[in-house]
Amino acid sequence: MTQDNGFSARLLIVGPQGSGKGTQGARIAEALGIPVVSTGDIFRANIKEGTELGLTVKAITDAGDLVPDEVTNAIVRDRLEQPDAAEGFLLDGYPRNIAQVALLDDFLQGREESLDAVIELNVPREESLSRIALRAQEQGRSDDTEQAIAHRLDIYERETAPILAVYGTRGIVDTIDGVGSLDEITERIVAALEARGLARVQA
Numbered sequence: 001m002t003q004d005n006g007f008s009a010r011l012l013i014v015g016p017q018g019s020g021k022g023t024q025g026a027r028i029a030e031a032l033g034i035p036v037v038s039t040g041d042i043f044r045a046n047i048k049e050g051t052e053l054g055l056t057v058k059a060i061t062d063a064g065d066l067v068p069d070e071v072t073n074a075i076v077r078d079r080l081e082q083p084d085a086a087e088g089f090l091l092d093g094y095p096r097n098i099a100q101v102a103l104l105d106d107f108l109q110g111r112e113e114s115l116d117a118v119i120e121l122n123v124p125r126e127e128s129l130s131r132i133a134l135r136a137q138e139q140g141r142s143d144d145t146e147q148a149i150a151h152r153l154d155i156y157e158r159e160t161a162p163i164l165a166v167y168g169t170r171g172i173v174d175t176i177d178g179v180g181s182l183d184e185i186t187e188r189i190v191a192a193l194e195a196r197g198l199a200r201v202q203a
């Protein structure tokens with residue numbers, strides 16, 4: 001568990017759709033023994049189960065639009081209050097705009113916490129597009145239509161990329177080359193986290 005040796009890591013992984021942030025986030029969280037908090041996964045699970053939240057967000061996510069901040073913020077707050085996130089977590093897909101950054105800051109400050117590192121996965125747009133096309137074939141995600149994909153990439157550039165400037169002024173962004181084999185990319189991320197003293201020391 002993460003409580004050993006006072007270890008904690010509060011991380012965020014950011015990248016455009018198709019950057020591999022979901023896959024890499026899961027690998028890093030597993031290696032560090034911290035939970036992944038993925039808003040996209042939470043929304044998809046609710047849509048699949050047909051919950052009230054799922055019904056509210058289905059049309060929005062299918063179109064590639066952002067779910068309203070007040071809905072998303074409340075979900076993340078509830079999730080981070082779960083005991084397994086007390087000593088660390090890896091956020092995937094949240095915050096996604098400047099307003100969400102402010103809310104997360106307030107929430108973490110209330111717990112005398114802050115993010116330790118923001119991993120930016122850097123992948124050229126053509127590479128993202130071809131990976132999403134592959135995922136659409138393999139997984140059949142209902143928001144992986146050509147129109148929704150282009151819309152999501154535009155939203156990423158317009159609303160999400162600016163959060164990196166905010167975190168950049170805090171000196172916590174590590175920009176990682178997201179092109180290569182899965183293992184190579186994981187190793188790059190681990191090396192960046194180690195350089196910050198955030199990699200887990202094996203007992």
Ligand code: AMP
Nearest residue numbers: 039040061064065066067072093094096
């Ligand atoms: P993702 O799996 O991270 O690409 O998220 C899938 C979809 O869920 C997005 O296209 C949005 O519609 C919605 N979503 C995920 N995270 C957020 C967020 N932080 N704010 C608003 N909408 C979100």
